Amino acid sequence: MSIRRFALAALASALIAGPLAAAETLLNVSYDPTRELYSEFNAAFNKHWQAQGHDPVTIQQSHGGSGKQARAVIDGLRADVVTLALAGDIDELHRLGKLIPENWQERLPQSSTPYTSTIVFLVRKGNPQGIKDWDDLVKPGVNVITPNPKTSGGARWNFLAAWAYAQQKYGSEAKAQEFVAKLYKNVPVLDTGARGSTITFVNNQIGDVLLAWENEAFLALKEQGGDNFEIVAPSLSILAEPPVAVVDKNVDKKGTRKVAEAYLDYLYSDEGQRLAAKHFYRPRNEAIAGEFAKQFPALKLVTIDRDFDGWKTAQPKFFDDGGVFDQIYQAQ
Amino acid sequence: MSSCTSPVIPGFGLTLGYTLVYLSLLVLIPLGAMFVHAAQLTWADFWAIISAPRVLAALKLSFASAFAAAIINGIIGTLLAWALVRYRFPGRKLIEAMIDLPFALPTAVAGIALTALYAPSGLVGQFATDLGLKIAYTPIGITLALTFVTLPFVVRTIQPVLADIPREVEEAAACLGAKPLQVFRHVLLPSLLPAWLTGFSLAFARGVGEYGSVIFIAGNMPMKTEILPLLIMVKLDQYDYTGATAIGVLMLVVSFILLLLINLLQRQVGKA
Amino acid sequence: MSSITLTASASANAARRGNLLGRRLLIFGAWLAFVLFLLLPLLVVLGEALKQGLGTFFGAIFEADAISALKLTLLAVGISLPLNLLFGVCAAWCVSKYQFRGKSILVTLIDLPFSVSPVIAGLVYVLLFGAQGFFGEWLQEHDIQIVFALPAIVLATLFVTVPFVARELIPLMQEQGTQEEEAARLLGASGWQMFWHVTLPNIQWALIYGVVLCSARAMGEFGAVSVVSGHIRGYTNTLPLHVEILYNEYNHVAAFSVASLLLLLALLILLLKQWSESRINRLKASAGEE
Numbered sequence: 001m002s003i004r005r006f007a008l009a010a011l012a013s014a015l016i017a018g019p020l021a022a023a024e025t026l027l028n029v030s031y032d033p034t035r036e037l038y039s040e041f042n043a044a045f046n047k048h049w050q051a052q053g054h055d056p057v058t059i060q061q062s063h064g065g066s067g068k069q070a071r072a073v074i075d076g077l078r079a080d081v082v083t084l085a086l087a088g089d090i091d092e093l094h095r096l097g098k099l100i101p102e103n104w105q106e107r108l109p110q111s112s113t114p115y116t117s118t119i120v121f122l123v124r125k126g127n128p129q130g131i132k133d134w135d136d137l138v139k140p141g142v143n144v145i146t147p148n149p150k151t152s153g154g155a156r157w158n159f160l161a162a163w164a165y166a167q168q169k170y171g172s173e174a175k176a177q178e179f180v181a182k183l184y185k186n187v188p189v190l191d192t193g194a195r196g197s198t199i200t201f202v203n204n205q206i207g208d209v210l211l212a213w214e215n216e217a218f219l220a221l222k223e224q225g226g227d228n229f230e231i232v233a234p235s236l237s238i239l240a241e242p243p244v245a246v247v248d249k250n251v252d253k254k255g256t257r258k259v260a261e262a263y264l265d266y267l268y269s270d271e272g273q274r275l276a277a278k279h280f281y282r283p284r285n286e287a288i289a290g291e292f293a294k295q296f297p298a299l300k301l302v303t304i305d306r307d308f309d310g311w312k313t314a315q316p317k318f319f320d321d322g323g324v325f326d327q328i329y330q331a332q
Numbered sequence: 333m334s335s336c337t338s339p340v341i342p343g344f345g346l347t348l349g350y351t352l353v354y355l356s357l358l359v360l361i362p363l364g365a366m367f368v369h370a371a372q373l374t375w376a377d378f379w380a381i382i383s384a385p386r387v388l389a390a391l392k393l394s395f396a397s398a399f400a401a402a403i404i405n406g407i408i409g410t411l412l413a414w415a416l417v418r419y420r421f422p423g424r425k426l427i428e429a430m431i432d433l434p435f436a437l438p439t440a441v442a443g444i445a446l447t448a449l450y451a452p453s454g455l456v457g458q459f460a461t462d463l464g465l466k467i468a469y470t471p472i473g474i475t476l477a478l479t480f481v482t483l484p485f486v487v488r489t490i491q492p493v494l495a496d497i498p499r500e501v502e503e504a505a506a507c508l509g510a511k512p513l514q515v516f517r518h519v520l521l522p523s524l525l526p527a528w529l530t531g532f533s534l535a536f537a538r539g540v541g542e543y544g545s546v547i548f549i550a551g552n553m554p555m556k557t558e559i560l561p562l563l564i565m566v567k568l569d570q571y572d573y574t575g576a577t578a579i580g581v582l583m584l585v586v587s588f589i590l591l592l593l594i595n596l597l598q599r600q601v602g603k604a
Numbered sequence: 605m606s607s608i609t610l611t612a613s614a615s616a617n618a619a620r621r622g623n624l625l626g627r628r629l630l631i632f633g634a635w636l637a638f639v640l641f642l643l644l645p646l647l648v649v650l651g652e653a654l655k656q657g658l659g660t661f662f663g664a665i666f667e668a669d670a671i672s673a674l675k676l677t678l679l680a681v682g683i684s685l686p687l688n689l690l691f692g693v694c695a696a697w698c699v700s701k702y703q704f705r706g707k708s709i710l711v712t713l714i715d716l717p718f719s720v721s722p723v724i725a726g727l728v729y730v731l732l733f734g735a736q737g738f739f740g741e742w743l744q745e746h747d748i749q750i751v752f753a754l755p756a757i758v759l760a761t762l763f764v765t766v767p768f769v770a771r772e773l774i775p776l777m778q779e780q781g782t783q784e785e786e787a788a789r790l791l792g793a794s795g796w797q798m799f800w801h802v803t804l805p806n807i808q809w810a811l812i813y814g815v816v817l818c819s820a821r822a823m824g825e826f827g828a829v830s831v832v833s834g835h836i837r838g839y840t841n842t843l844p845l846h847v848e849i850l851y852n853e854y855n856h857v858a859a860f861s862v863a864s865l866l867l868l869l870a871l872l873i874l875l876l877k878q879w880s881e882s883r884i885n886r887l888k889a890s891a892g893e894e
Contacts, residue, residue, distance in 0.1 A: 587716075
């Protein structure tokens with residue numbers, strides 16, 4: 001019986017706690033590696049928002065795999081803003097959910113991407129395998145850790161970076177496919193998300209090299225201590241662009257458009273840009289990027305729109321069922 | 333439906349009605365929604381999805397590892413139930429109280445803990461590596477995770493039945509000269525088998541669908557260590573709802589047939 | 605004559621010796637299985653939780669988000685438990701007290717949620733109540749939120765724990781048959797009287813046990829709830845989801861602390877059940893002596 005009484009008490013307390021959350025709320029649906037960034041950014045935005053004479057706003061955070069999060073919004077999660085790992089996932093909000101207009105990416109500067117990142121290698125201290133560039137990853141005996149591109153946005157950037165390198169170096173798509181196939185032969189574990197891979201590499205000590213978001217790699221160094229790992233920048237990588245968008249249908253229904261737009265605009269402000277850089281994202285603002293130039297190695301970067309014709313082409317070609325990634329594994 | 337043999341006892345209509353309504357609202361209609369969704373596919377498309385090599389490999393892996401885990405549970409579960417019912421020994425109450433904990437531990441936590449134990453650098457994993465045995469990121473690891481998650485099923489279904497078999501029956505058989513194995517085969521097995529089958533089938537069915545604990549320890553390599561529920565997730569992440577429901581329907585139909593067969597088998601055994 | 609007695613007692617002795625050895629082996633085997641398959645993984649969880657001392661452990665448990673996750677979990681359990689309890693009793697009643705066609709199928713259907721992958725259990729509710737689902741439009745027009753809010757979390761919890769109470773009751777009630785109830789009826793008891801005074805006392809332990817398992821499993825459910833929760837920190841995160849979030853934030857100690865909290869809660873319920881069981885047995889025994 002005590003269980004039931006306990007449950008009643010919980011029910012009562014939940015009912016009492018409910019109405020307290022009546023102030024204006026904003027739900028930011030984001031992907032895994034941005035938790036730390038947005039916890040700090042939310043506080044900063046709230047301060048800025050109140051300084052402009054508004055009431056404080058409760059900002060709720062939701063994090064998960066980028067594709068999974070986009071799907072949740074399409075299925076009815078009432079996000080005011082989405083900040084996801086790749087434009088392809090936000091495109092689906094238009095295609096499947098009719099939640100945003102097709103030209104959503106033109107509404108904010110820099111293709112709606114306030115900060116960028118890239119793909120780098122994380123290796124064990126002293127780099128025992130001597131890994132310098134992509135070519136070292138396909139050598140026999142090197143174990144590479146990367147998540148599954150089917151379930152992880154970050155993994156898709158990894159894949160495309162490797163592809164771009166091979167295509168530039170060896171000159172043809174067939175050669176690039178061969179190269180990538182060799183690379184994935186060296187992968188012993190495909191986790192479902194970027195964080196899962198980091199944990200496999202860092203905590204369970206599997207593998208010689210982790211392909212990771214640059215911000216993920218820096219964060220792993222910071223959290224796990226810099227004594228055990230080091231970052232290696234390859235000769236060529238990809239400009240990873242995680243975009244942001246206001247979800248029109250939801251903000252219009254909830255009447256939160258003004259604060260949602262201000263929230264995203266603030267990402268482009270000097271303080272927003274500095275916070276992004278502090279959490280190891282590359283700021284778009286040139287001046288502020290300059291302040292942090294020491295932190296980020298200069299890299300030759302390809303982009304998704306110029307070199308792969310955008311996600312609308314890349315996604316079906318490489319990652320949908322029967323695409324290049326499937327062919328690699330089916331051939332084995 | 334109304335060939336009820338015990339007209340004296342009331343409540344048939346009420347309880348059956350409530351049972352059916354509750355099951356329908358909570359389980360059958362939602363699962364029906366999945367079938368309706370999958371029905372958007374033509375048979376040819378449906379067949380193409382479920383006969384893809386990757387799906388077939390995952391199907392084999394999911395059912396084989398769940399079967400192996402259920403067998404392991406059938407053995408150690410019987411052992412545990414036996415010791416708990418028949419003997420008083422140090423730590424018995426502790427074991428008794430803790431058997432059910434795998435149900436309460438979130439499956440993801442179980443997966444993380446098991447991976448920490450059995451990864452090549454882990455507490456147990458390093459010994460296994462010395463012996464040349466790889467546990468984590470192989471089907472062995474998957475089986476191990478499923479064994480942990482479904483451990484309580486066999487123990488808990490056998491225990492009450494075992495407690496009900498009077499000890500004297502065995503002792504009488506032993507005094508009449510029966511060897512322990514004979515006692516087991518002729519006296520215990522027939523009464524235990526129905527319960528054992530129930531426990532086995534529950535563990536098996538639960539193992540086929542398990543997701544949270546397995547993805548951490550499986551390695552998730554296509555064609556090798558990729559389980560069916562993960563393939564559903566993969567389809568969903570490509571916004572392919574119909575593909576996902578097609579695999580869901582496949583899993584459900586196969587599980588249902590297996591469960592039904594085991595239930596029928598159990599009734600046969602029970603009658604014999 | 606005496607030789608026969610001798611051989612008989614010798615073989616009995618041998619059997620006893622064999623029994624002793626077998627018994628020791630069995631107990632050892634049980635312990636080994638227990639330690640290897642159950643205790644070690646649980647110890648890993650506890651060990652990681654206490655790695656940085658009790659301070660960090662309690663810090664993680666009493667953190668605001670953890671408390672709100674705990675509240676949500678208890679709320680979901682509190683709602684789904686009575687519903688599944690009532691269902692379990694009804695289902696067991698009609699399955700065990702009557703013969704009817706299609707019984708095998710009904711029993712299989714009751715077991716079905718065990719065999720449905722948690723991923724699917726979550727997905728079906730999204731297909732029904734999600735914005736793109738069958739009832740999506742209607743729900744949106746009436747501004748009713750089911751998916752990514754409490755109702756769907758409760759539904760998913762209900763789904764995965766449907767069979768537990770029924771599963772515990774059915775074998776027991778089948779074995780007990782219907783004679784006692786029939787006798788009660790013939791003596792003039794009403795249906796309810798019969799249930800309260802005859803059936804319930806006979807099944808109380810299985811019932812309590814079913815409730816215990818049901819609540820333990822409901823507290824720990826991860827996969828299905830994860831699909832329908834929306835993962836809004838402090839609002840729609842249950843304890844298991846909170847564990848995942850902490851783990852993904854590199855906050856391993858906190859993650860395992862919260863996981864241990866779940867374990868301790870479950871252990872508490874299990875011990876409570878054991879304690880009341882032995883207490884009632886003792887009461888009954890002493891009543892029998894008088």
